[in-house]
Amino acid sequence: MRNFGIGIILILLLTLFVHVETTTAASGQTYEVGVNILHVREAADGDADIIGLLQQGDKLTAFQEKYGWVQTYYAGEPAWVAKHYLIPTGSTTTSSQKSMSSATASITVTESSVNIRSGPGLDYRVVAGTSQGETFNAIDHSGEWIQISLSNGQTGWIASWLTDSIQSPKEQKNRTNTAAQSSSIGSLSGYTIVLDAGHGGRDPGAIGLRGLYEKDLVYDTTSTIAQTLRNYGATVIETRTGDYYLSLDERASISNTHYTDAFISVHYNSFPVVSVQGINTFYSSDAGYALAKDIHSSLTSTVPLNNRGMGKENYKVLRNTIAPAILLELGFITNAYDLSIIQTADYQNQVADAIAKGLIQYFR
Ligand SMILES: [Zn+2]
Numbered sequence: 257m258r259n260f261g262i263g264i265i266l267i268l269l270l271t272l273f274v275h276v277e278t279t280t281a282a283s284g285q286t287y288e289v290g291v292n293i294l295h296v297r298e299a300a301d302g303d304a305d306i307i308g309l310l311q312q313g314d315k316l317t318a319f320q321e322k323y324g325w326v327q328t329y330y331a332g333e334p335a336w337v338a339k340h341y342l343i344p345t346g347s348t349t350t351s352s353q354k355s356m357s358s359a360t361a362s363i364t365v366t367e368s369s370v371n372i373r374s375g376p377g378l379d380y381r382v383v384a385g386t387s388q389g390e391t392f393n394a395i396d397h398s399g400e401w402i403q404i405s406l407s408n409g410q411t412g413w414i415a416s417w418l419t420d421s422i423q424s425p426k427e428q429k430n431r432t433n434t435a436a437q438s439s440s441i442g443s444l445s446g447y448t449i450v451l452d453a454g455h456g457g458r459d460p461g462a463i464g465l466r467g468l469y470e471k472d473l474v475y476d477t478t479s480t481i482a483q484t485l486r487n488y489g490a491t492v493i494e495t496r497t498g499d500y501y502l503s504l505d506e507r508a509s510i511s512n513t514h515y516t517d518a519f520i521s522v523h524y525n526s527f528p529v530v531s532v533q534g535i536n537t538f539y540s541s542d543a544g545y546a547l548a549k550d551i552h553s554s555l556t557s558t559v560p561l562n563n564r565g566m567g568k569e570n571y572k573v574l575r576n577t578i579a580p581a582i583l584l585e586l587g588f589i590t591n592a593y594d595l596s597i598i599q600t601a602d603y604q605n606q607v608a609d610a611i612a613k614g615l616i617q618y619f620r
Contacts, residue, residue: 308498457501464589534562
């Protein structure tokens with residue numbers, strides 16, 4: 257209890273400090289990440305915990321700056337990044353924004369009750385509300401989200417699928433589309449897929465050989481799958497976009513707030529007996545079974561790991577998801593053979609491709 261008292265005093269001091277800082281800092285400045293991978297930290301300190309990653313070209317808004325660090329929001333929480341890896345973009349048109357602002361300066365809300373958020377994702381806090389028929393000026397976009405200017409002079413973010421704007425996601429797709437993938441086996445255009453990277457943050461998931469965490473491996477795999485499905489034209493929503501904790505209910509509810517066509521939770525397995533190996537696909541409903549069947553057969557005919565079969569399991573994340581839902585166990589990280597395969601880029605790409613083909617088969 258003594259610690260609790262000290263904590264309160266620290267929080268009070270911190271609040272005072274932060275308040276003083278914000279009055280002098282350049283709040284609202286926007287930046288673009290200028291390095292391949294940028295660590296997002298809990299505090300303005302190179303030793304502070306890493307709570308996520310940003311990639312080159314990602315955009316962020318500064319809420320305050322101090323000692324060479326910029327405070328922004330990441331997954332709805334205040335977070336800090338080192339300023340010298342950032343390129344200021346200002347509020348005027350930059351090269352990456354040109355096509356958007358010249359083509360569609362304004363967007364119209366098409367749904368009845370829509371949240372405007374502080375950043376480009378469902379994890380950001382709600383800063384305002386709007387409703388059907390209202391129009392806004394679009395300033396920028398990030399993924400499927402559009403940054404708009406609000407009447408109070410501030411800016412906010414709105415999901416493009418709740419507006420008449422189809423430009424931002426389209427533009428993104430065109431950029432990443434590779435000609436080879438579109439025609440021969442079909443497309444996922446018009447379908448919304450929710451990808452759920454299991455575990456995260458304080459929940460490492462299974463711990464594999466050499467101390468590898470399941471949460472890290474599934475995050476990499478899910479990112480590869482997301483990119484591939486987008487290349488096939490799908491709208492992809494990732495339940496977590498960094499290393500942070502999400503409850504199973506939150507994962508299901510992210511899916512349930514969209515018109516989701518398929519929900520795929522990605523995991524790696526572990527077992528005390530190191531010889532156990534292979535991949536499983538789980539489902540909990542009839543709709544899930546149909547999806548599991550197509551994806552599991554596509555996976556097992558593509559990847560070199562042992563086929564452990566499909567199974568019905570009453571997993572909470574599957575049960576609480578309205579869309580057809582499956583959970584993939586993509587190999588045992590406690591088995592040396594599986595792990596040696598899992599860690600190759602080839603395997604990641606094979607899995608991603610097999611899932612895309614399984615989905616196309618399923619929607620057919
Ligand atoms: Zn897991």
